[in-house]
Amino acid sequence: MTGRPDGRARDGLRAVTLEMGAAPYAEGSCLAVFGNTRVLCAASVEDRVPPWMRNSGRGWVTAEYGMLPRATHTRGNREAARGKQSGRTQEIQRLIGRSLRAAIDLPALGERQIVLDCDVLQADGGTRTAAITGAWTALAAACDWLVEEGVLETSPICDQIAAISCGVVSGEPRLDLMYEEDRDADADGNFVLSLSGGIVEAQVTAEDRAIAENDFAELMRLARAGCSELYAIQKAALGR
Numbered sequence: 001m002t003g004r005p006d007g008r009a010r011d012g013l014r015a016v017t018l019e020m021g022a023a024p025y026a027e028g029s030c031l032a033v034f035g036n037t038r039v040l041c042a043a044s045v046e047d048r049v050p051p052w053m054r055n056s057g058r059g060w061v062t063a064e065y066g067m068l069p070r071a072t073h074t075r076g077n078r079e080a081a082r083g084k085q086s087g088r089t090q091e092i093q094r095l096i097g098r099s100l101r102a103a104i105d106l107p108a109l110g111e112r113q114i115v116l117d118c119d120v121l122q123a124d125g126g127t128r129t130a131a132i133t134g135a136w137t138a139l140a141a142a143c144d145w146l147v148e149e150g151v152l153e154t155s156p157i158c159d160q161i162a163a164i165s166c167g168v169v170s171g172e173p174r175l176d177l178m179y180e181e182d183r184d185a186d187a188d189g190n191f192v193l194s195l196s197g198g199i200v201e202a203q204v205t206a207e208d209r210a211i212a213e214n215d216f217a218e219l220m221r222l223a224r225a226g227c228s229e230l231y232a233i234q235k236a237a238l239g240r
Contacts, residue, residue: 018133018134027044027145028141028144030134030135043115045145047112059113063096095201096135100161103157103159110152114142125179126164140155162195168187168211169185170184191203191223
């Protein structure tokens, strides 16, 4: 087995920080930094819901995701200039929205919507999982804001969500892949897990050949351990 490019142990996270208030005009915001991956997550509270939810007594949480043109080693065109979002972008923002809705009591939110904008400033692997981890933190901050402003009596957040990537590289299961590892992985996956013990989403894909079931189990174990560290980082960022 070869060593990791940055010298980490196979079960080690990159250096992770969650900088609160990175978008000061938003009701909640967080700059999620996982090594060289940086995602700005901003939560906006809107006093409306989508038309199909009107008079339902329930709120809604949704997300938008995008990458800046020079988030990667070569410039990518802005999707707005192309006139449509890529399938990858649509898939990721739906994943973020689903993940966040698993952590909030929508009736308790009332008929209002919270939109999470997740913009990748720099990409080095794990952008979707960094976005989910940062977006939950920004969402929690926005819900705290609703309580502080007297809009709600208590926060509608009902669970804590974090996400992390794992993969099998050179036959070795590893936690929190950077781009160089993700590019060469035999299998890679994204795990969205809850503090209460639930699995919100697990996406694992083999490349050239199927992976063994015991490798999948080890990826899940690594993801659980990694998310446990992320829950603590989220709580510290929120001052809890």
